[in-house]
Amino acid sequence: MTTAATSSPPSPAATPSLISGRGTGRSGDRIFSVLTRGSGALVVVLVVLTGAFLLWKSVPSLLDDDVNFITSRVWQPAANPPAFGIAALLYTTVLSSVLALLMAVPVSVGVALFLTQCAPRRLATPLGYLVDLLAAVPSIIYGLWGAFVLGPVIAGTDSGPRRAIEDALGWIPLFSSTSVARGNVFLASVVLAIMILPIVTAISREVFLQVPRANIEAALALGATRWETIRVSVLPFGKPGVITASMLGLGRALGETIAVTIILSQPSSLEDFNFSVFYGGETFASKIANNASEFSTPQKTGAYIAAGLVLFVVTFLVNALARVFISRRGDV
């Protein structure tokens, strides 16, 4: 009826039907929808399977655990009955990663702001590549550099950054340096900070580049200086992106293995646990990596897998928190 007015009506077969949607476009839509839903489902399945695998392998050992798994610092999975707890691992993992984040994010945001708002394009492009290149350096290189170049600088007693921190903050147990390990948590944090710098910078830069010209001109036209424009227009716009970037960086720091394993000195005995960042320690990842040769019985392996499970959950929570934060910001 829509074509009734035409003088030479097209043959019925050629009349496009409004009801059935069986054109090629349609089947394209369908394939696309199947593909996207399929991939979406695949991701969910992978995450669930990974979690289930970790849980499956660790539950028997956890049931046999002689001490409280969450609050104990003991790690003797080979004993009979086995005794293992993650308190010290959790502390070192979170401390080193959070410190790394605290160091990396301000620098990353500063670099990203410089690259997008201040630097002339001639300079910004090569500098951007350089930052990206930092991300391509293998972790083992960072580990070696940290252990052999940066380590002695930080552990050195009479001068250097550690001395400055001790002078300023030494009265806080976190920064006391009564006993300094050569491979201390602070060193690991600095190296982790450098390692997560590229990703946080790259994402922040992308977000800052998206700031609409109109927002920036709105601030400039009000008589904002360059810094004020950044504060009024660029940062508020980029905030959710910077948070996402930080969480990705944090996730990476929490799980970083090889560099941390090379750098951190393992404390000699279980008893001398120390809150200080200048002490050695082990993270989940470095603990597991250091003891890969011990995976001889299901019982021992289970203890390490249980540690891995906690790391998995922590990373998951970090990402979930970031999501919550972003969505809450979004609708204010």
Add this chain to the structure above:
Amino acid sequence: MAKRIDVSGLDAFYGHFKAVEDVSLTVEPRSVTAFIGPSGCGKSTLLRTFNRMHEVIPGARVSGKVMLDDENLYDDGVDPVAVRRTVGMVFQRPNPFPTMSIYDNVAAGLRLNGVKNKKVLDEVVERSLKRANLWGEVHDRLGKPGSSLSGGQQQRLCIARAVAVEPQVLLMDEPCSALDPISTLAIEDLIQDLKDRYTIIIVTHNMQQAARVSDRTAFFTIAGAGKPGRLVEIGDTAEMFSRPAEKATEDYITGRFG
């Protein structure tokens, strides 16, 4: 407090492209001047040279003089930030700060000037929103984000933001082009109200609007693609619309333009 603008021999460039050539004109204080002319003739470009916003575009530069009373905006040592605090601007597309509340949008300029006193801010926000004819619609939701308003309301919010800092000159680049007739009238009324405090320049494609709101009109044109825009004539609006001096102006106003 309103200032006279005196432009002489002004050229504006984007890189090697000359967008505006040899413009000289005077804008009287406490008056409304309309800039009209075909698209691409450099009205926005010229307007943006009056608050040194032209130069924020990479590669853009200006030569010539723009006197604000007896100060040349382009003298060495003139701080563009200070210029922009004196010469306010309203853009063609409303551009409130999206993450800021209505209140914070209006207060933004004052805060940049270091005003922290809550009472002062409250007062100015209310006064500016009233002047922009927006107070009645938003006074009970000042904490909502500026981006939650309709387009016309956002444009009036931007006007409130611009007048909150008491500029001496107000530049408006097609402020009504995205608005419905009612919001347009509200803004035209507002321009009439603001005129006895500020020097106002408004770019518009709407001849009736130019005739309704402006005291003087400047007509610009462009010889062809890639050529710079030039000022054809500037004069009393009533005069210009009834007896334009130039044939080109008459053709444009009566709709006979190319």
